[in-house]
Amino acid sequence: METTKFADDFTVDELISVCIARQIANGELIVQGLATPLVMAGYILAKLTHAPDVLFASAIGQSLCRGWAPPSLSHAEAMWLDKALITFGFTRVATELLPRFRPKEFFRPAQVDPYGNTNNVFIGQDYHRPRLRLPGSGGIADVTTYGDQAYLYVPRHSRIVFVERLDFRSGLGHHPARKRGRGPRYLVSDLGQFDFEGPEGRMRLVTLHPGVTLRRVQRKTGFPLEVAPDLHETPPPTAEEVHLLREVVDPLGIRRLELLSGQARRQMLREILARESGGA
């Protein structure tokens, strides 16, 4: 057997995308929501490595695609329209495609509780006077109640995201009120990977990313962590995975936007936009 060559240097965005890619099985239908380039990079990486026969579906374009193109800010529709095998429109996606096929999708929660319930609606104590109104739940309040393929990712692990009690439950996790489906199976953050195999579907730390300590994860998590008995280190990206991400899958590095905020993110947006328009 050939020895895997691990990358000598990699960044955390690359590690998250690689972790996402490793959750994809060949032949699956996988769905991408709005503004989730870390996920898209992971999906494409999976297609180029172990899952050549995946079918992509996306909120943008509402199409199914076998082919792919690198993510783009200015031409976000290009992949989904140029490579479309068929387009459905959003009404059919929401009422037919998603309930019928219940595909795998990665969601990014603004808050997540120990049982994988999530919030993307508001932060604060009063819905009518929120401390921070969020964009909204999209389709998360729909598909998490009946599907069984919800996966979660958190680009910036903190006590603001990982909370003991949600301010609002817009995504259903492992919760006693559940009637159909099952809660999330998996979560990846910038610190580690988790499953929900703890008591009553409680989140459990399974791997620590290279260089991350258990103490650090616990300090940045707003509830006591369950830890898998065989806690180990996340296998780092291979040299080939890092090469593909940087040179082929997402050469503009759009996935990195998800780890930035405020001025730093706007700066990077400007750099990417300039490169897309052929500038500096």
Added chain:
Amino acid sequence: MMATGERDGQTPPSEGGAGASPGDKRISLAEAAALVQEGDTLALGGLTLYRRPVAFVRALLRRPDPPRHLTLLALTAGFESDLLVGAGLVERVRTCYFGLEVFGLAPMFTQAAGEGRLTIVEETEASIAFGLRATLAGVSFMPGLGWLGTEMLSVRPDVKVVQDPYGEGEYVAFPAIACDVAVLHALRADREGNAVLGGNLGIDQELAMAARRVIVTAEEVVERLDEPLDLAGLVVDGVVPAPRGAWPTSCYPFYPLDGEALLRYVEACPVHFADYLDAWLRGDDE
């Protein structure tokens, strides 16, 4: 065959002008904007940053007496909707996502919601999709999966849960969604309102079927389209030529998203919204 009496046999929205011959529905942007009345539910087609009817929104905001107390309906709401909220035209918002994707939160929506100045009718993809389907089918609701076990029902006390009449389960009865005026931006249209929308359809086709009045703005308006249509002129009341009418959102494949313009917006707002809006209405940012 018409769903409502408004469409057939009544005076078209425009008289005279270019659209004098029968079946010619061409009107100006200003005439289109004049169709929206105080308190209407106004639906905007497209998706977040893609193919939004931005030129129409500008015309609406340029009205000397812009209509207020609007209910804004969109599958996802972005830049164009944030302008309407910032300018104080919107009383209620019905959408499942209001934001600018990787460009950030929608600043005026976020501020108005935080101050409790907006009524938010919390929606999801399924509640909007089933709600439109209910309207089209002429029934008061469509049952669907979704919401059960979440707290969505606590912020939507108007939405009821029904027993499966044939089995054991429960479903959410997503209520029919009504709409006064729907505005969609097309790649091409002809003077009868037949239109090509491109592949990124969103919920445009259902909005057009559900709305009392439908306005199509288009990059190009031709005499007669001779290609597969996304929208039949049958349901369209007014057609407006609006080249670059989705800018700064994209109109694939004609022009890309103008990310720099969006960055200028998020950097100016909410603090300098009034100045931004003045300049934008003058056309300084084009």
